[in-house]
Every structure is written in structure tokens, then in C-alpha cells.
Amino acid sequence: MIDVCVVGIGEYVTGLSGDSAAKSDKSLGVIALSLFEMRDRGLIGEIKLAGRDSKRFELIKEYFDTNMKSFYPSLDVSFEGFPKSGKSDVAYKEAIDSLKTGSAVLIFTPDDTHFEIASYALECGMHTLVAKPLVKTLKEHENLAILAKQKELLLMLEVHKRFDPIYADAKDTIQNFGDFSYFNSYMSQPKTQLDTFASWAGISSDISYYLNSHHVDFLCWSVGDFAKPISVLATASSGVASKKLGRDVEDTITLTVSWENKSGAIGTSIHTASWIAPPSDVHSQQRFFYMGHEGEINIDQAHRGYTQSTDSSGFKSSNPLFMKYTPRDGKFAGQESYGYKSIATFIRSSMKLGEDTTKLSQYNKTLPTIQNTLNVTKILEAGRISLDEKRSVELK
Ligand SMILES: NC(=O)c1ccc[n+]([C@@H]2O[C@H](COP(=O)([O-])OP(=O)(O)OC[C@H]3O[C@@H](n4cnc5c(N)ncnc54)[C@H](O)[C@@H]3O)[C@@H](O)[C@H]2O)c1
Missing domain, CATH: 3.30.360.10 (Dihydrodipicolinate Reductase; domain 2)
Structure with a gap:
């Protein structure tokens, strides 16, 4: 079992775009739903979501309770939100600080924030998944590659097309x-x-x-x-x-x-x-x-x-094949879809590293990690x- 923190509470995480359901093909989001399902199966312990405005969590909770629950009535959609009150651009630090070393951090924030947040997560000893594009410059990419190597941590790019x-x-x-x-x-x-x-x-x-x-x-x-x-x-x-x-x-x-x-x-x-x-x-x-x-x-x-x-x-x-939202017998049934698989692969790989750190070199060959995506x-x-x-x- 592994604890997780998601940084970013926008469309890809929650399915909410602005104050209403995204009018895209992801109105239930991808990240939070996948993590809730993995928690139901005993893979994940605590789920923390970090944004910038505590007020936003009221809307998200209501949205999960009405929309996600209408699809999957028995799914536990609870989470701990950061910041706890008011607004803060660095609430993600408080959320990451509250995790045990070796937990998982998933970053789904605007492109130009990925470097700073990923650096913090790695410094704190967390396996990290970052939305595409991983970072914006070669210099940032190289710096993160060095940090991940030094800390012996998995830093993976979220490119779900590879799982199609x-x-x-x-x-x-x-x-x-x-x-x-x-x-x-x-x-x-x-x-x-x-x-x-x-x-x-x-x-x-x-x-x-x-x-x-x-x-x-x-x-x-x-x-x-x-x-x-x-x-x-x-x-x-x-x-x-x-x-x-x-x-x-x-x-x-x-x-x-x-x-x-x-x-x-x-x-x-x-x-x-x-x-x-x-x-x-x-x-x-x-x-x-x-x-x-x-x-x-x-x-x-x-x-x-x-x-x-x-x-x-x-x-x-x-x-x-990307995200199968239609429930089967009231449960999420999209475990084979590639949007879900990309997240599940990161979670399972991070968990395995908790038991055997030598697997990291294998992941750096087979998964889209910081070590093999420099050309991108x-x-x-x-x-x-x-x-x-x-x-x-x-x-x-
Ligand atoms: N929407 C998609 O279909 C999709 C698919 C795959 C990947 N992504 C990637 O996910 C990332 C986010 O996309 P989105 O569509 O969810 O965007 P969005 O604009 O809906 O959400 C971005 C979120 O990041 C938060 N944020 C910004 N700065 C922050 C900070 N300092 N600390 C904490 N949170 C902060 C914002 O408050 C917002 O909740 C992007 O990098 C994007 O490329 C999006």
C-alpha cells in the first residue's frame, strides 16, 4: 500500500473545468477516479489533493458526491485537501511534507510549474509522476534527471498513449x-x-x-x-x-x-x-x-x-479504450483503459520500489522516465x- 498526493485539481484530475463539468471526453476526470478505485482495491492508503484555494474543495466534494457517486455508488470518494484554509500557491509543500518518504506524488498543474513542484517532491524523497510535457527546457530536464538519480527515485512522464x-x-x-x-x-x-x-x-x-x-x-x-x-x-x-x-x-x-x-x-x-x-x-x-x-x-x-x-x-x-466510464454492476470497469493503466503502472512501480530499489534501472529502460525522454x-x-x-x- 502506498500514500499519494496529487498536485493540481483541474480538469484532468477532477473532471471539473471552471465551476462546471468539463465539456470534454473527461467529465469524471481521470486521476482522482483512478486513485479512488485503486484505494478500493487496497493498493492505495491516503489520498491528498493539493490546489491553491481551499474554497475549491467544497465544489469538488459536491461534484464527486453527486457525479462520481451516480456512476459508482459504493466508491469512496473522500480525500484530504490542501490548503486547509485560505489561498496558497505553495500548499503542495504542506501536502507533500505530510507524506512518508517513498510515497507517490502526481503533478497535474500548468506546464511551467512542473519543474518547481517535481523538484520539491524529489527533494522530499517521493516517487513522482508528471503530466506531459514533463518540463519546458532541456536544462530543467537534465537537473531533474540528476536529482532523481541521486535520490534513487522514479520520475515518470504521464504519456498515456504508450499504454494504448x-x-x-x-x-x-x-x-x-x-x-x-x-x-x-x-x-x-x-x-x-x-x-x-x-x-x-x-x-x-x-x-x-x-x-x-x-x-x-x-x-x-x-x-x-x-x-x-x-x-x-x-x-x-x-x-x-x-x-x-x-x-x-x-x-x-x-x-x-x-x-x-x-x-x-x-x-x-x-x-x-x-x-x-x-x-x-x-x-x-x-x-x-x-x-x-x-x-x-x-x-x-x-x-x-x-x-x-x-x-x-x-x-x-x-x-x-482511453477511459471506460460506463459502470458494470455499479462499479468502475475501466481497469484496461489506457488512461487508467498509465496511472496504475506508476503506482504499482512505485510500490515495488519500496520492496526492491534495484528495479529502478529496469523501469528507466521500460517506462517513460526522466532518464529516457530527453529527446522529447x-x-x-x-x-x-x-x-x-x-x-x-x-x-x-
Ligand atoms: N486535460 C487533459 O485532458 C489533460 C490530459 C493529460 C495531461 N494533462 C496535463 O495536466 C496538466 C493540468 O491540466 P488540466 O487540464 O487539468 O488543467 P487545469 O487548468 O484544468 O488545472 C490545472 C490545475 O493546477 C492548479 N495549479 C496551478 N498552479 C498550482 C500550484 N502552484 N500548486 C497547486 N496547484 C496549482 C490550478 O489551480 C488547477 O487546479 C497539464 O500539464 C496538462 O498538460 C491534461
Whole structure:
């Protein structure tokens, strides 16, 4: 059994966006629900949630009690909230301080806060999971890698696409396609999400960090044994987000990355992310095309050949492979979905490290940890530099 603290009480953790249910495909959230379920099965002890405003917990408790309980009546949805009263930007420190060394900290806060909070969690001796993008700069990535190594702790990046059975099969299949030649990914959010992201969009992060991070990680994972990124050129479209938010914000960012195979052959990847998509049959478009010298793959992760239509919500393409919310006999039945599995893998791995620290080197090979995701941060940071300085960025 392991105790956990989640830092961040926004959409991905609670399912609440602003003061109401997220209008995304995650209205019950992913993190808190997964942890409550693991506590029900005896894997987790205490659950602490750290935000910045104690008043917010009244709303969250009411939301869990009405919405989560209406799906899973017997689920224990209790937690301890920090700050206990008033407001504090560093309530996460109090929450982490109250944990035993070797507990688990999960960080789901805006991108630019990940480094500071993860550093604190590691300093305090906690295994740590950080939402993508792990951090924003190579320097931060390297500093955290050193700290995690010194402290012998697991620092894992939350990239749930790796746990999608179809993406995982594609990664394995790509190993048989010879050199890497070409990759093209697209991912989007509807423009209504710009209201959810209004406090940070175009200020402390961008849509490439937020969404391209997924497929940049997938490609780095897939070709990491035989190709490396050598340069990044980023371009952007604008016009919608700037008008909506009243400041300069890119609508759509495209990263063009050059790769060099060990054989010397050159490959190209193109990663496009947008947050101005119109309403559609899915919340988020997500797809890619991969071409190796000896084979190619197409995956449309948003369309799994499963559609539903109701009087209340109209026509939708469903993807319960990500999060299966529909209960079975009044209980959560999504243990096989990849949103859940990503969290469960981190929790189980952290627990095992409590019994056997030598497993850490194995995790640093097989899981998306700070030790093997440097190229992801390199590419995302180079994309930002390329946009700001209007030039191609060489990767050393
Ligand atoms: N929403 C998704 O679908 C999704 C999916 C995967 C990963 N993520 C990642 O999760 C992170 C959070 O996303 P979200 O959609 O939940 O955002 P959100 O804006 O809904 O929530 C962010 C939360 O962080 C809190 N926060 C900010 N600074 C803090 C601090 N110093 N201490 C404690 N809490 C602080 C805010 O109060 C808010 O509760 C991002 O890094 C994002 O990339 C989101």
C-alpha cells in the first residue's frame, strides 16, 4: 500500500473545468477516479489533493458526491485537501511534507510549474509522476534527471498513449520496418477549450507543448534505438485564439523535425497541434502516419469504429479504450483503459520500489522516465525557440 498526493485539481484530475463539468471526453476526470478505485482495491492508503484555494474543495466534494457517486455508488470518494484554509500557491509543500518518504506524488498543474513542484517532491524523497510535457527546457530536464538519480527515485512522464494497445503494437511493429523515413501526426482541441486554458495559453505555454508532446514522445519511443533528432523548424498559424483571448496566441503549431538514422539515412517528422478545431464527433482529433523503409502504419486514435447516438448528445465517436466510464454492476470497469493503466503502472512501480530499489534501472529502460525522454523535451523546447527566433534549431 502506498500514500499519494496529487498536485493540481483541474480538469484532468477532477473532471471539473471552471465551476462546471468539463465539456470534454473527461467529465469524471481521470486521476482522482483512478486513485479512488485503486484505494478500493487496497493498493492505495491516503489520498491528498493539493490546489491553491481551499474554497475549491467544497465544489469538488459536491461534484464527486453527486457525479462520481451516480456512476459508482459504493466508491469512496473522500480525500484530504490542501490548503486547509485560505489561498496558497505553495500548499503542495504542506501536502507533500505530510507524506512518508517513498510515497507517490502526481503533478497535474500548468506546464511551467512542473519543474518547481517535481523538484520539491524529489527533494522530499517521493516517487513522482508528471503530466506531459514533463518540463519546458532541456536544462530543467537534465537537473531533474540528476536529482532523481541521486535520490534513487522514479520520475515518470504521464504519456498515456504508450499504454494504448494499438499504439504499443505499432511501436513494436516499427522495429521491423528498417530505417525511419517519415512521420506525420495531428492532434487538436476544440476552440471552446481556449476558455479553459485562458489563464496560461500563449503566456506560459503553447499548444505544441500541450499536445504535440504526445506524438513527439511516441516517435522518440518508437525510433529511439536507431534514429536521433537533429534539427527542428517550427511554423504557426494565427487569427482565432488571439482574437478570443486578446493577446498573441498561436492557433496551430507545426514542428518539422529532421532525423538521422544510424545508417546515415535522413528521416522527417511533422507534428501539428491546434486548439481552434470546430465541434465534431470527437473532443480531440488524434492520428498519425508512420513510414519506415520497409513498411507503413496509419492510426486514427479518435475513431475506433465505435459510434453512439443519443437524443441528449447527438452523434459521437467513442473511445472507451482511453477511459471506460460506463459502470458494470455499479462499479468502475475501466481497469484496461489506457488512461487508467498509465496511472496504475506508476503506482504499482512505485510500490515495488519500496520492496526492491534495484528495479529502478529496469523501469528507466521500460517506462517513460526522466532518464529516457530527453529527446522529447529537446524537440519541444527547440520548437518554441524556432517560433520565437524564426529560425531552424540544431539539436546537439
Ligand atoms: N486535460 C487533459 O485532458 C489533460 C490530459 C493529460 C495531461 N494533462 C496535463 O495536466 C496538466 C493540468 O491540466 P488540466 O487540464 O487539468 O488543467 P487545469 O487548468 O484544468 O488545472 C490545472 C490545475 O493546477 C492548479 N495549479 C496551478 N498552479 C498550482 C500550484 N502552484 N500548486 C497547486 N496547484 C496549482 C490550478 O489551480 C488547477 O487546479 C497539464 O500539464 C496538462 O498538460 C491534461
